[in-house]
Amino acid sequence: MQPWGECCRIVEWINRNGEYSCVAVPGAATAAEIRERVRMHRNGQRHTLEDDPATPAGRGRLRRG
Known part of the structure; x- marks a missing residue:
């Protein structure tokens, strides 16, 4: 074990809905x-x-730039 904790991997994918x-x-x-x-x-x-x-109302939104 490293002094800063265990290592991890980030697994990314695109599902069937894109x-x-x-x-x-x-x-x-x-x-x-x-x-x-x-x-x-x-x-x-x-x-x-x-x-x-195209974003439906009620979803969390992030500001651009």
């Missing part, structure tokens, strides 16, 4: 463990840009 997702897994995780973690992933709060006219 949405971006990511999850942190332990650095020593096996391919099977990563697959299981991705399979069990549930989308949380979503953030979108506030000046996108």
